[in-house]
Structure formats: structure tokens, C-alpha cells
Amino acid sequence: MQLDARLRAIANFVPRGSRVADVGTDHGHLALTLVQEGTADFVIASDKNEGPLAAASHAVQSAGLAEQIALRQSNGLIRIAPMEVDTVCLAGMGGALMIEILSAAPATVKRLSTLVLQPQGAAMELRWWLYQNDWYIADEALVEADGRMYEIMQAKRGKKPTPNRILLEIGPMLWKKKPPLLRRHIEVLLLGKQRALAGMQKSETAQKSRKYAETKAYIEKLEAYRAW
Known part of the structure; x- marks a missing residue:
């Protein structure tokens, strides 16, 4: 089959x-x-x-x-x-x-x-x-x-x-093996986080929140992984 x-x-x-x-x-x-x-x-x-x-x-x-x-x-x-x-x-x-x-x-x-x-x-x-x-x-x-x-x-x-949180999201063995689709996979993950950040940017209160700072820092880490 x-x-x-x-x-x-x-x-x-x-x-x-x-x-x-x-x-x-x-x-x-x-x-x-x-x-x-x-x-x-x-x-x-x-x-x-x-x-x-x-x-x-x-x-x-x-x-x-x-x-x-x-x-x-x-x-x-x-x-x-x-x-x-x-x-x-x-x-x-x-x-x-x-x-x-x-x-x-x-x-x-x-x-x-x-x-x-x-x-x-x-x-x-x-x-x-x-x-x-x-x-x-x-x-x-x-x-x-x-x-x-x-x-x-x-x-x-x-x-x-x-594994750390980033590798749990990307996939620890995917990161180790680096298959052809990996960069696209990371870009999809990034897009989701960027959309969440854009939503929080509409509110001054949200921009001052811990979640906003954590999301922004997380995006920076994902971007670093994408640029391997």
C-alpha cells in the first residue's frame, strides 16, 4: 500500500x-x-x-x-x-x-x-x-x-x-539533525510568537506586562536558532 x-x-x-x-x-x-x-x-x-x-x-x-x-x-x-x-x-x-x-x-x-x-x-x-x-x-x-x-x-x-524550552518547541532531535524543513519549521513557530506580541502591542498595559517581556525575549532566542 x-x-x-x-x-x-x-x-x-x-x-x-x-x-x-x-x-x-x-x-x-x-x-x-x-x-x-x-x-x-x-x-x-x-x-x-x-x-x-x-x-x-x-x-x-x-x-x-x-x-x-x-x-x-x-x-x-x-x-x-x-x-x-x-x-x-x-x-x-x-x-x-x-x-x-x-x-x-x-x-x-x-x-x-x-x-x-x-x-x-x-x-x-x-x-x-x-x-x-x-x-x-x-x-x-x-x-x-x-x-x-x-x-x-x-x-x-x-x-x-x-531539554530547554526552545528545544522542546523546535524538537531536540530536529535541532540535532537539522533536516531541510527545519528553518521553515522555526519560521512558523516565530510567526505565532510574533502575532502574539503584535496583539499585546495594542495595549499599553500589556506592553508593561511580564508576559510581553518574556515573549519578546523568546522571539529573540528563536531568531538566533533560525540563524544557525
Whole structure:
């Protein structure tokens, strides 16, 4: 099955020989590819909605992979038992929702070795949560698909020092690897901060606030990273 650049990057971060939970599987494209390419030995493809799960079920049956791909209607990881899988993929949802899903199933998450995450927003908060909960960012990628840029993270179980706030926002491994899209990624982050600063500049009270000074200083730091 041909995956777009986003799903391909996610698939590339799944360790070979994994037992995977593809949460929010949609039509099951990722689950099918992981098994067909021999990356995963077994996949639980879950979704909270009946429609996508029915489409995934049809695709799995058509591919003759019902023994290797189990389909479950589930909200997050609630219906996945501890040690049933060792890798979880979460993609196409907000970082805050990912934190909520992972926090709601501590017994299952504790037994995982790898997380593959593609947050739609709140990436900094997600990275911070990972480091506070005995995970660290092992690898990251930036990809472009359908005119949008996506951040993909591979997190591994283990305790490492938490990166500074700027690196949590940029992505510590993105900064280390410096992929071609990195400068554009930093420019997008800068634009958001600059818009926030412009909004505060409309008020004299806001301009005297601590938040204004912090935002201005943060922009200067981001600009320094952009100019590497």
C-alpha cells in the first residue's frame, strides 16, 4: 500500500518486530502497511468511531490479514491490556489529547518501549510531558504532505535530562539533525510568537506586562536558532 509522506514517516519510526497499537487507525492504512512490509508482527487497529473501523475491517479482510491485525472499537488505550503491545502510534490528533490518552492508561503505557507520535499542535507540551514521565525523544522528522508540514516523534522509554524550552518547541532531535524543513519549521513557530506580541502591542498595559517581556525575549532566542 502506498502511504503519503506523513504516514510513511510514522511507519519508518516503528521498530522492526514490534507489536503495535495503531490508535485512531482511520481506514487502517498504517496497520496494513506495517504488517505487509514485515515491520510489525501484530497490530491492534483501534478507533472510537464505527465508520472508520468498518472500513479498516473490510481492508484487513480483503488483504487476508485478520490473524495479524485485530480491530477494536476503543477510546484511546482503554481496551488495550498491559504487555499486549510494545509500541503505540498516535497520529493526526492534538498533543493535548495524546497526553490525555497516555495518562488514562498508565498500566499499559508503563509496559511500552516505543511511542510514535504525530501531534497536530501542542508539540512542545507533549515533549515536556514525555520527559516528565520517563520518556525521551529518540528521533524526529519533518515532512510535508498536502501542503502542510508535520512533526513526527519517536519516543523511547528512559530517563534523560529535559531539554530547554526552545528545544522542546523546535524538537531536540530536529535541532540535532537539522533536516531541510527545519528553518521553515522555526519560521512558523516565530510567526505565532510574533502575532502574539503584535496583539499585546495594542495595549499599553500589556506592553508593561511580564508576559510581553518574556515573549519578546523568546522571539529573540528563536531568531538566533533560525540563524544557525
